[in-house]
Amino acid sequence: MLDKPMQDQRLIEIARFGSNPGSLKAWLFLPSIMAPNTPLVVALHGCTQTAEGYAAGSGWSQLAERRGFAVLYPEQQRSNNANLCFNWFEPGDIRRDAGEVLSIRKMIGHLVQMQGIDPERIFVTGLSAGGAMANVMLATYPDIFAGGALIGGLPYGTAVTVGEAFERMQGRNPPDAAKLQSTLKGASKHAGRWPTVSIWHGTHDQTVRPSNAEQVVTQWSGVHALGEVSRTETINGHTRKVWLDARGREAVETWSIQGMGHGVPLAASGDEPIGKAGPYMLEAGISSTVRIARSWKLATDADVREAEAGGSTDGRKSQDGTASIIERALRYARPRENATGAAPDGKIAKVINDALRAAGLMK
Structure with missing residues (x-):
């Protein structure tokens, strides 16, 4: 059942989507013109944020309207976490078919059934605790997602208490490579193709240290059987690294955003920006939203140029x-x-x- 449009954002609350053991809310954006077999992006907000705020700041709904895909915004409740963080470290919420991850999985299943979402083109992204939870979703349901993107996120399954969560955020006492990889592989019984992973992190992030990005690469390099980095390039002053799998597919990429702290990298100062600068929505001269969407074939090179260079001269x-x-x-x-x-x-x-x-x- 869909009801309760959110003010000014054209988000619709999904009031009933099945069992909800994680007690989350679900908000949905559908574009004005929606093709059959529409792709879906699941966008997970960070601590202290809401679905509405994340939609407005990140620009995912704005881009979805232009390109015709749907966006699901799961939303945390204060009754679950006082700071509105997704519980990316709680054992009961990060196990397949349990807690918060099952709630999000039920939301996705509902949309596939009721809105004609293409089950082969479902993606997940998030910031901070939302980025960590995006990694949890990729780990526990790799059969559901074609790709994922973590912004200021963390590896899967490295903390089971609040104290350990803060340690990992500061880059202290991480598991070794073997443990990182076995934890990911043990999260499901998946035997098929693994989702691609895009990892974004500010070089000056003091909230979730950049070493976490390196650990996420290590974690996913196991299931993708990756070797050394395949390509390194500088784009808009930021460093991108790419790892190719045996088929030549870009399986894992990292974006190191020079001088940026903790937040979503945006190019919000141009004539045709996607997203809006604000708390944890940071001007960086590069649009993570559009570039992530392009890597999933949901946006084009022209969208990237327009978002980052101010658009065409005639407006x-x-x-x-x-x-x-x-x-x-x-x-x-x-x-x-x-x-x-x-x-x-x-x-x-x-x-x-x-x-x-x-x-x-x-x-």
Whole structure:
């Protein structure tokens, strides 16, 4: 059941999505024009944040509207954690088919069934405790996700108490490589293809030390059978490293964001920004949201250029972005409130006009 639109954000609360042992809330963004087999991004907020705030700051809903994918925002409750952190270290919440991870899994299953989500294109991302919980989801349900992205996150299963959680956040007493890898592999009985992992961390992060990013690489290098780094490059002053698997796929990547502290890296000062700078939403001259989406084939090179360089000179969307909007309007003519079939004839013109206005081609 969907009800209770959130003010100003077009998020809809999923009031009932199945069993909810983790006592989480679920908020959903659906784009105005939604194709059959729509991809889904699960976006997990950080401590002290809400689904609404994370949606506005990170820009995931904004990009989803442009590119036609859905975004699920699970939300923590103070009754579970006083600081609104997902419980990425509590044994009862990070075990497959239990606690908070099962709640999120039930949300996803509900959307696949009720909204026609493509089960082959489900992704998860998050910041801080949300980044750590994104890694928990990848570890416990690798059969569900095609890829994941951790921002200021931590390895899976390295802490089981609050004290240990703070130690790991500060980079103290981490498990060795063998333990990191065995913990991940033991989280499920998965025998298929493993999800890709994108890891983002500020070089000056004092909340979750950058050494955690290195540990996440070590953890995932086991299941992906990775060797030495395959490529290192500098982009917008930041360092990207890539590890290729045996098939030549970019299985793991890291982004080291120069001079940044703890937060989501944004390019929020351009003419066409995705997201909005604020607490833990940090201007870094690079859009993690758009680049992560592009790595999942949910966004284009043109989206990256537009987000990071201020967009086209005439103030309109790029030609590629405009074409995408119009193409989706003409092909599907499917408004979000009618998720089970094509739009009635009376609504097709409105859907197309809305798309043209979004593209800057109508007023």
